[in-house]
Amino acid sequence: MEFRTVARGADSRARAGIIETTHGPIETPVFMPVGTQATVKTLSPEELEAAGVQVVVANSYHLYLRPGPALIEKAGGLHRFMGWPRPILTDSGGFQVFSLSDLRSIDDEGVTFRSHLDGSKHLFTPESVVEIQVRLGADIIMAFDECVPYPASYEYARRSTELTLDWAQRCRAEWEKASAALENPPALFGIVQGSTYADLRRQCAERLVELELPGYAIGGLYVGESKSQSAEVIDEVAGMLPDDKPRYVMGTGLPEDLIDNVARGIDMFDCVLPTRNGRTGTLFTSRGKVVVKNAIYAEDFSPLDPECDCYACRHFTRAYLRHLFSAGEILAPRMASLHNVTFFTALMRKARQAIVEGRFVEWSRQAMTRWSSQNELTEVEH
Amino acid sequence: MEFRTVARGADSRARAGIIETTHGPIETPVFMPVGTQATVKTLSPEELEAAGVQVVVANSYHLYLRPGPALIEKAGGLHRFMGWPRPILTDSGGFQVFSLSDLRSIDDEGVTFRSHLDGSKHLFTPESVVEIQVRLGADIIMAFDECVPYPASYEYARRSTELTLDWAQRCRAEWEKASAALENPPALFGIVQGSTYADLRRQCAERLVELELPGYAIGGLYVGESKSQSAEVIDEVAGMLPDDKPRYVMGTGLPEDLIDNVARGIDMFDCVLPTRNGRTGTLFTSRGKVVVKNAIYAEDFSPLDPECDCYACRHFTRAYLRHLFSAGEILAPRMASLHNVTFFTALMRKARQAIVEGRFVEWSRQAMTRWSSQNELTEVEH
Numbered sequence: 001m002e003f004r005t006v007a008r009g010a011d012s013r014a015r016a017g018i019i020e021t022t023h024g025p026i027e028t029p030v031f032m033p034v035g036t037q038a039t040v041k042t043l044s045p046e047e048l049e050a051a052g053v054q055v056v057v058a059n060s061y062h063l064y065l066r067p068g069p070a071l072i073e074k075a076g077g078l079h080r081f082m083g084w085p086r087p088i089l090t091d092s093g094g095f096q097v098f099s100l101s102d103l104r105s106i107d108d109e110g111v112t113f114r115s116h117l118d119g120s121k122h123l124f125t126p127e128s129v130v131e132i133q134v135r136l137g138a139d140i141i142m143a144f145d146e147c148v149p150y151p152a153s154y155e156y157a158r159r160s161t162e163l164t165l166d167w168a169q170r171c172r173a174e175w176e177k178a179s180a181a182l183e184n185p186p187a188l189f190g191i192v193q194g195s196t197y198a199d200l201r202r203q204c205a206e207r208l209v210e211l212e213l214p215g216y217a218i219g220g221l222y223v224g225e226s227k228s229q230s231a232e233v234i235d236e237v238a239g240m241l242p243d244d245k246p247r248y249v250m251g252t253g254l255p256e257d258l259i260d261n262v263a264r265g266i267d268m269f270d271c272v273l274p275t276r277n278g279r280t281g282t283l284f285t286s287r288g289k290v291v292v293k294n295a296i297y298a299e300d301f302s303p304l305d306p307e308c309d310c311y312a313c314r315h316f317t318r319a320y321l322r323h324l325f326s327a328g329e330i331l332a333p334r335m336a337s338l339h340n341v342t343f344f345t346a347l348m349r350k351a352r353q354a355i356v357e358g359r360f361v362e363w364s365r366q367a368m369t370r371w372s373s374q375n376e377l378t379e380v381e382h
Numbered sequence: 383m384e385f386r387t388v389a390r391g392a393d394s395r396a397r398a399g400i401i402e403t404t405h406g407p408i409e410t411p412v413f414m415p416v417g418t419q420a421t422v423k424t425l426s427p428e429e430l431e432a433a434g435v436q437v438v439v440a441n442s443y444h445l446y447l448r449p450g451p452a453l454i455e456k457a458g459g460l461h462r463f464m465g466w467p468r469p470i471l472t473d474s475g476g477f478q479v480f481s482l483s484d485l486r487s488i489d490d491e492g493v494t495f496r497s498h499l500d501g502s503k504h505l506f507t508p509e510s511v512v513e514i515q516v517r518l519g520a521d522i523i524m525a526f527d528e529c530v531p532y533p534a535s536y537e538y539a540r541r542s543t544e545l546t547l548d549w550a551q552r553c554r555a556e557w558e559k560a561s562a563a564l565e566n567p568p569a570l571f572g573i574v575q576g577s578t579y580a581d582l583r584r585q586c587a588e589r590l591v592e593l594e595l596p597g598y599a600i601g602g603l604y605v606g607e608s609k610s611q612s613a614e615v616i617d618e619v620a621g622m623l624p625d626d627k628p629r630y631v632m633g634t635g636l637p638e639d640l641i642d643n644v645a646r647g648i649d650m651f652d653c654v655l656p657t658r659n660g661r662t663g664t665l666f667t668s669r670g671k672v673v674v675k676n677a678i679y680a681e682d683f684s685p686l687d688p689e690c691d692c693y694a695c696r697h698f699t700r701a702y703l704r705h706l707f708s709a710g711e712i713l714a715p716r717m718a719s720l721h722n723v724t725f726f727t728a729l730m731r732k733a734r735q736a737i738v739e740g741r742f743v744e745w746s747r748q749a750m751t752r753w754s755s756q757n758e759l760t761e762v763e764h
Contacts, residue, residue, distance in 0.1 A: 037709040038702075044713060046693065067680070067705045075683055075701060083697040298449070301457055311428065315465040319457060320420075323449045327419040330712055331426060 001140065001187035001214050003246045011361040013238070013265035016352045019246055021087045021139040022184040023079060026054045028246060028267035029351055031258065031344040032089060033274060037062050038072075038082040041275045042334040043341065045084045051310060051338060052345040054086060055139075057270045060132050061093030061100070064122075065115050069135040077137030089270075090138035091250075092129050094145045094191075095219075106146065108166070126170035130188070134178045138186050142217065143171040145191040150224040157195035161204050164193045172211050187214035189248060192237050195220060196229045205240040216241045217248040217268075222257075231260065238265045255284060255347055255371055259364045262351050269348070274340030279333040281325050284343045287373050290318070292336065297322045304335075310342035311335075383522065383569035383596050385628045393743040395620070395647035398734045401628055403469045403521040404566040405461060408436045410628060410649035411733055413640065413726040414471060415657060419444050420454075420464040423657045424716040425723065427466045433692060433720060434727040436468060437521075439652045442514050443475030443482070446504075447497050451517040459519030471652075472520035473632075474511050476527045476573075477601075488528065490548070508552035512570070516560045520568050524599065525553040527573040532606040539577035543586050546575045554593050569596035571630060574619050577602060578611045587622040598623045599630040599650075604639075613642065620647045637666060637729055637753055641746045644733050651730070656722030661715040663707050666725045669755050672700070674718065679704045686717075692724035693717075 007016040019026040033040045033048070035056040040048055048056065058078060063069065075081040078088055097104060101113035110125030126144045133141035145164040148157050168190050179185030190208040194200030208216060218237050221230045234249060241247050246267045252258060253273030261269065274284065281293040285305035290297070292304070300318040312321075312335035324332035347367070354363035389398040401408040415422045415430070417438040422430055430438065440460060445451065457463040460470055479486060483495035492507030508526045515523035527546040530539050550572050561567030572590040576582030590598060600619050603612045616631060623629050628649045634640060635655030643651065656666065663675040667687035672679070674686070682700040694703075694717035706714035729749070736745035 037705075037711055039706060039709075039711045039713045042712040042716075044693070044716070045697065062709075066709060067701075071681065071701065071705075074681060075699065081699075081702055081705075083702070299453060299456060311426070315427065317457065317463075319449075319453065320463055320465070323419075323453075323463075324421060327421075327444075327448060329419055329421045330424040330715065331421045333712065334424075334426070334716070 003215070003244065005243075007356040007358075009263070009355050009360040010358045012263040014262045014351070014355045014360045015265060015267070016355040017246065017267055019087075019267075021187075023085060023087045023139055024054075026087055027349075027352060029258075029262045029348045029355075030054055030268055031348045032057045032268065032270040033341050033344070034059075034270055034272045035082070035084075036272075037066070038078060040337075040341070041279065042330070042337045043275075045082070047311070047338055048084070048341070049086070051342040052349060053341060054345075055089055056084060056086075057089050057091060058082075058136070058138065059093060059096060060090050060129060060136065061096035061124075063090075063136060064093065064132050065117055069132050072137075073135050079137060087139040088137075089140040090133045090136055090142065092133070092142040092144045092191075093124060094129075094142075095147045095251075097124055098147050098149070106163070108163070110144075110167075126167040127174040130171050130174040130178060134175075134182070134186060140215065141175070141186045141188055143168045143188060143190050143213075145193055145219055147223070148193055148195045148220050150195065150220075152195045154197055154200075157197055157200055161194045161200045164191065165204060165207050168208055168211060168213075172213065189213060189215040189217050189246075191217045191219040191250070192241075193220045194233075196225050196233060198232070198236055201233055201237050202240065205237050209240065209242060213245070215246040215248065217250050218266075219250045221249065222251045222253070231264075234261060234264050234266065255344075256368060258344075258347060259351065259368060262348075262355075263360070263364065274344050275337045278337035278340040281332070281336060283336055284340050286343075286370055288371055292318055292321050293325045294322075304339050305343065308339060308342060308346070310339050312339045312342075385597070385626065387625075389738040389740075391645070391737050391742040392740045394645040396644045396733070396737045396742045397647060397649070398737040399628065399649055401469075401649075403569075405467060405469045405521055406436075408469055409731075409734060411640075411644045411730045411737075412436055412650055413730045414439045414650065414652040415723050415726070416441075416652055416654045417464070417466075418654075419448070420460060422719075422723070423661065424712070424719045425657075427464070429693070429720055430466070430723070431468070433724040434731060435723060436727075437471055438466060438468075439471050439473060440464075440518070440520070441475060441478060442472050442511060442518065443478035443506075445472075445518060446475065446514050447499055451514050454519075455517050461519060469521040470519075471522040472515045472518055472524065474515070474524040474526045474573075475506060476511075476524075477529045477633075479506055480529050480531070488545070490545070492526075492549075508549040509556040512553050512556040512560060516557075516564070516568060522597065523557070523568045523570055525550045525570060525572050525595075527575055527601055529605070530575055530577045530602050532577065532602075534577045536579055536582075539579055539582055543576045543582045546573065547586060547589050550590055550593060550595075554595065571595060571597040571599050571628075573599045573601040573632070574623075575602045576615075578607050578615060580614070580618055583615055583619050584622065587619050591622065591624060595627070597628040597630065599632050600648075601632045603631065604633045604635070613646075616643060616646050616648065637726070638750060640726070640729060641733065641750060644730075644737075645742070645746065656726050657719045660719035660722040663714070663718060665718055666722050668725075668752055670753055674700050674703050675707045676704075686721050687725065690721060690724060690728070692721050694721045694724075
């Protein structure tokens with residue numbers, strides 16, 4: 001994997017870059033939809049490509065449990081298994097081990113947990129998690145970390161950050177070993193943790209940078225802390241991460257968060273928001289959120305988003321989509337997801353264009369004004 | 383609507399024809415997937431076109447209750463509402479009134495029933511049912527009939543057939559009246575009822591033929607009677623229906639039934655089988671049915687059907703589809719439905735080709751042998 005910056009915001013820390021991978025380039029800033037179980041919910045690879053998706057995020061925890069790395073390896077790797085020819089990033093499963101599984105116990109070795117599917121007992125270590133991701137055949141793999149819940153005491157966060165740092169070193173060693181045997185080794189990204197404690201975040205970033213990894217993520221955010229708290233962490237950490245490596249804020253979903261974080265010099269984002277909210281009938285549009293199930297759309301024969309040219313917006317009206325949701329038809333979550341994913345990828349493409357043209361701050365101000373102009377919701381499920 | 387026969391089976395009563403409608407031609411024999419609620423479940427119009435679908439069946443009962451003909455009229459008609467530019471046939475709702483609704487009472491006037499959605503009370507008359515279908519803007523509309531349950535006493539069937547005949551006359555009158563005001567009036571098809579009683583079927587067919595309708599359907603079959611009983615009815619009735627009008631057997635779904643009925647001179651078929659069975663994981667393939675959720679497909683990296691060139695078969699393996707079904711992912715029913723609909727439309731396209739080339743009987747024998755070669759199931763949900 002290689003990364004280079006092609007343009008910088010004259011008026012912000014925003015930057016436009018390219019990540020070159022074995023499965024093609026990723027132009028940044030980029031939004032990566034989540035395909036937890038080797039499928040971006042409701043959508044086909046063909047639709048993802050049409051939506052402008054450059055890279056999808058799959059999940060090591062889920063795929064390890066079902067169908068298992070052995071099966072995916074036999075299938076020729078995750079790209080062939082899921083029919084997705086472009087880059088794939090796999091999450092390490094750290095977040096899922098802590099949020100989904102039962103009876104977990106953490107020690108220096110790793111995490112012992114029970115599957116949320118069948119209660120079977122498993123051990124994830126930094127080494128095994130790297131091995132799983134290598135077997136899946138991802139282009140970018142993530143270090144195993146503990147995602148600290150919010151709020152956390154300083155002492156808990158301090159010890160957890162130490163563990164994450166120790167695990168990052170072990171991931172690096174395992175990744176180096178595995179890479180030696182591979183023609184096209186994946187790139188390993190480290191994850192900065194440290195809860196909302198500035199000194200822990202700084203220490204974590206500093207020591208991860210010393211590991212000279214191909215890229216860096218900021219994790220453990222958007223888990224309940226305030227907007228200003230996450231903003232402070234990202235501001236602080238982004239400034240410490242190497243300029244010549246991609247920076248990835250994990251789990252951010254709202255358009256305003258994406259735009260703010262691009263301004264802070266972040267290159268990569270992932271979130272389930274476009275697909276999860278799409279499935280429940282919330283559309284992200286150029287004029288704000290539209291809860292299409294609402295009665296006011298019953299006779300609204302305008303497109304989902306008049307400024308979008310996705311298949312759903314070109315062919316269907318809000319009235320039809322509302323009917324499909326009322327009738328419980330699968331085409332409804334499909335089309336809402338397709339539109340939302342298109343909206344998010346287009347948002348980042350427009351941000352990139354604005355950076356290249358040296359007008360990012362102006363563009364982002366306009367985009368935010370229009371985004372807020374018709375917003376129906378004040379809170380969205382994260 | 384116009385119908386003409388372009389070729390006849392030298393070796394059977396099979397025929398290849400073309401139905402010309404305002405929304406384009408329909409080459410027969412044709413399989414019509416069912417889009418009950420103005421959507422063929424899980425599939426987009428674009429996918430239907432790619433699957434070779436020429437015409438879809440929508441349902442008057444369902445669309446009358448939700449979203450209502452007034453809304454669809456405001457949307458510019460059903461074609462625009464659902465984004466489907468090709469022909470649409472609407473069922474009269476007779477079958478659904480009798481199978482889905484509560485507290486129905488039948489008299490000469492029509493049927494009073496309660497909505498299965500909210501219990502509200504409604505009256506369907508032959509006149510109102512034609513009016514609804516005209517407002518929806520369908521290309522082919524069906525007369526309102528009573529679908530006689532199986533088994534039925536001779537006396538019940540006799541009286542019901544009289545009612546259906548009386549209603550057919552009233553539908554015809556209403557259709558003529560409505561057509562006078564329309565630039566592109568729909569074609570009205572009559573429905574032959576009469577349960578399994580040969581004399582009732584004959585009488586019904588004779589008297590419907592006297593009404594000189596644009597097309598004729600055989601209804602009330604595949605409701606529990608034996609294969610030989612339905613075969614006898616179709617044999618008898620098909621021979622009595624005018625040669626220059628399309629013939630439609632309603633609700634047939636199994637590939638063997640389609641092929642047998644093409645040999646009997648039937649031109650049109652509809653069934654929920656490809657989509658319903660697709661959603662539960664049964665694939666129809668050139669070698670028979672494949673229950674893809676079964677463990678034997680866990681490591682089967684071959685396409686769903688090696689002889690199919692649909693998107694699902696070109697991009698995905700049985701192992702991947704099985705994983706998607708296990709994981710409860712929507713892409714699974716989507717891809718299974720897409721393949722199944724493609725299989726059914728291709729089956730009728732191949733049948734047509736064989737008729738044109740004067741080798742239908744030979745083709746059908748080969749197709750049936752291969753279809754049975756690997757069949758997993760002896761019974762399928764209808």
